[in-house]
Amino acid sequence: MTAISVSHVWKEYGDQIVLENVTLDFAPRSFVALVGPSGCGKTTFLRMLLSEEVPTRGQILVDGRPLPREPGADRGVVFQRYSVFPHLTVLGNVLLAAELPRAPLTGRLFGTARRQAQDEARALIAEVGLAGAEDKYPAALSGGMQQRLALAQAIMRKPKILLLDEPFGALDPGIRADIHVLMRRLWNSCEMSVVMVTHDLKEAFTLATRVIAFERRRTGDDRARFGAVVARDIEVWPRRVAGQPDIPADRDDPISSIDLVRDDPAPRPL
Amino acid sequence: MRLVNLRPDKGTAIVLALVPFVLVVAAYVLGSAERLAENPADKLLPSLATLAETTGRVAFSPDARTGDYMLLTDTLASLERLWSALAISTALALVLGLLIGLLPLMNAFLAPFVALVSMVPPLALLPILFIVMGLGEASKIALIVIGVAPFLTRDLAMRVKELPKEQLIKAQTLGASTWQIALRVVLPQILPRLLDALRLSLGPAFLFLIAAEAIASDSGLGYRIFLVRRYLAMDVILPYVAWITILSVAMDYGLAKLRDAAFPWFGGAR
Numbered sequence: 001m002t003a004i005s006v007s008h009v010w011k012e013y014g015d016q017i018v019l020e021n022v023t024l025d026f027a028p029r030s031f032v033a034l035v036g037p038s039g040c041g042k043t044t045f046l047r048m049l050l051s052e053e054v055p056t057r058g059q060i061l062v063d064g065r066p067l068p069r070e071p072g073a074d075r076g077v078v079f080q081r082y083s084v085f086p087h088l089t090v091l092g093n094v095l096l097a098a099e100l101p102r103a104p105l106t107g108r109l110f111g112t113a114r115r116q117a118q119d120e121a122r123a124l125i126a127e128v129g130l131a132g133a134e135d136k137y138p139a140a141l142s143g144g145m146q147q148r149l150a151l152a153q154a155i156m157r158k159p160k161i162l163l164l165d166e167p168f169g170a171l172d173p174g175i176r177a178d179i180h181v182l183m184r185r186l187w188n189s190c191e192m193s194v195v196m197v198t199h200d201l202k203e204a205f206t207l208a209t210r211v212i213a214f215e216r217r218r219t220g221d222d223r224a225r226f227g228a229v230v231a232r233d234i235e236v237w238p239r240r241v242a243g244q245p246d247i248p249a250d251r252d253d254p255i256s257s258i259d260l261v262r263d264d265p266a267p268r269p270l
Numbered sequence: 271m272r273l274v275n276l277r278p279d280k281g282t283a284i285v286l287a288l289v290p291f292v293l294v295v296a297a298y299v300l301g302s303a304e305r306l307a308e309n310p311a312d313k314l315l316p317s318l319a320t321l322a323e324t325t326g327r328v329a330f331s332p333d334a335r336t337g338d339y340m341l342l343t344d345t346l347a348s349l350e351r352l353w354s355a356l357a358i359s360t361a362l363a364l365v366l367g368l369l370i371g372l373l374p375l376m377n378a379f380l381a382p383f384v385a386l387v388s389m390v391p392p393l394a395l396l397p398i399l400f401i402v403m404g405l406g407e408a409s410k411i412a413l414i415v416i417g418v419a420p421f422l423t424r425d426l427a428m429r430v431k432e433l434p435k436e437q438l439i440k441a442q443t444l445g446a447s448t449w450q451i452a453l454r455v456v457l458p459q460i461l462p463r464l465l466d467a468l469r470l471s472l473g474p475a476f477l478f479l480i481a482a483e484a485i486a487s488d489s490g491l492g493y494r495i496f497l498v499r500r501y502l503a504m505d506v507i508l509p510y511v512a513w514i515t516i517l518s519v520a521m522d523y524g525l526a527k528l529r530d531a532a533f534p535w536f537g538g539a540r
């Protein structure tokens with residue numbers, strides 16, 4: 001169970017204030033979507049959660065403890081690009097996540113340990129729909145396949161927090177819908193909280209339990225002197241809970257739990 | 271059609287590639303014929319027949335006194351120096367380049383020094399090398415190493431720094447230690463780039479080799495060329511130059527093939 005608590009965080013680059021007094025609490029197993037105009041500091045916020053950047057002021061706690069000062073295996077990440085290793089095959093990329101913790105010296109597994117890890121990796125590769133592509137190099141994969149691979153690789157390490165920076169931004173709508181289903185399934189089945197940056201409001205409301213909008217309230221000549229703040233903080237309703245089936249969002253009458261397990265479920269909007 | 275869009279087909283490409291060679295040979299044959307018509311004893315541009323005859327003599331008939339094949343002995347002596355020097359340079363560059371590129375501390379410690387050393391004109395150091403190390407093999411190998419290793423090191427350090435930062439972060443989120451990052455992420459990705467850098471440094475390597483051999487040696491390709499210069503023996507010098515060129519081209523081609531065979535992912539990832 002991983003709660004993230006961000007309190008009074010400021011981030012400045014020189015004279016430019018990027019984020020201003022951001023205070024947020026993310027419940028365990030939440031799926032938070034960060035939205036906002038380009039350049040408002042979403043990536044910066046994510047990079048602070050990743051320990052790639054440190055807040056200028058304020059602090060970030062995970063389960064009550066300050067964030068480690070460098071990136072680590074507790075926080076997985078998928079970037080918009082360059083998230084997979086070009087010199088490793090699909091299987092090699094996912095396998096790496098199992099090899100690193102278990103082989104500190106060689107970074108490689110051999111024999112039975114390797115075969116076990118391979119089986120695990122293959123199962124995950126099939127789970128993200130890449131079965132059959134195990135021996136391909138990332139350069140031979142489409143953008144959507146590469147992002148699935150990046151997800152599988154991150155999940156393989158079982159992070160407590162998964163950070164996503166516009167992971168599906170470059171994908172066409174059809175593939176995006178597929179990958180949303182996958183994302184939802186992973187969030188339900190893995191013990192993790194997710195923080196996802198997106199430009200796409202529909203995506204945010206499709207996936208998240210909570211949508212947070214950053215915005216720079218002041219514009220004009222002196223805008224650099226004011227950072228972005230949390231402009232909206234929306235709890236997605238009806239509530240989504242990790243590991244529980246989704247309740248159709250297009251009805252506002254009360255529903256009984258029987259509805260959820262009936263034999264002829266109405267098609268669920270995504 | 272615009273010139274930028276005109277592409278030769280295969281046949282045209284071969285013909286085009288051959289044209290400069292044919293022109294040079296034709297110019298040589300004409301010039302040689304003209305000079306020989308004027309003075310049959312002219313040594314400056316020997317006829318193709320003389321060149322072929324001398325080539326046969328130096329390459330395929332044993333020396334009357336020692337029983338050695340001159341070209342073979344010279345080639346082996348030179349290649350031994352060249353390859354030892356390239357092996358040492360490669361090993362040095364790999365270790366230093368990786369350290370400088372990957373570790374900010376090492377970058378601060380060594381990068382300025384290596385940058386400065388790479389600017390020292392190696393040939394100006396040759397007398398010092400001869401004085402300090404004597405006239406034997408060590409000083410010749412040292413000259414090539416001094417000429418090539420700093421370039422290779424700086425090139426590799428830059429290639430390491432060019433790797434997307436996302437990859438290093440990603441590796442850390444998979445739990446990789448510094449050692450594991452170097453071993454499993456950086457090293458495999460810079461090896462093919464090292465082979466390319468090595469190809470580029472073949473030219474300078476031969477330059478330093480021949481310079482060292484010309485000044486103090488009793489064997490080697492450079493030694494021979496400068497030895498027979500006294501007798502204006504163009505019929506020996508020209509085949510030797512051609513042979514050195516062929517050696518470089520073969521090594522260049524071999525390294526390129528090795529890169530493609532050993533790093534199949536590299537072509538697609540570039």
Ligand SMILES: Nc1ncnc2c1ncn2[C@@H]1O[C@H](COP(=O)(O)OP(=O)(O)OP(=O)(O)O)[C@@H](O)[C@H]1O
Nearest residue numbers: 013016018036037038039040041042043044045199
């Ligand atoms: N390393 C840095 N040095 C200086 N300024 C930076 C740095 N990184 C980000 N910034 C500035 O911080 C601001 C926010 O950048 P950030 O990348 O977080 O925006 P974003 O919300 O992710 O935008 P986008 O939606 O376009 O990705 C920008 O104005 C940017 O210029």
Ligand SMILES: [Mg+2]
Nearest residue numbers: 042043044165
């Ligand atoms: Mg961004």
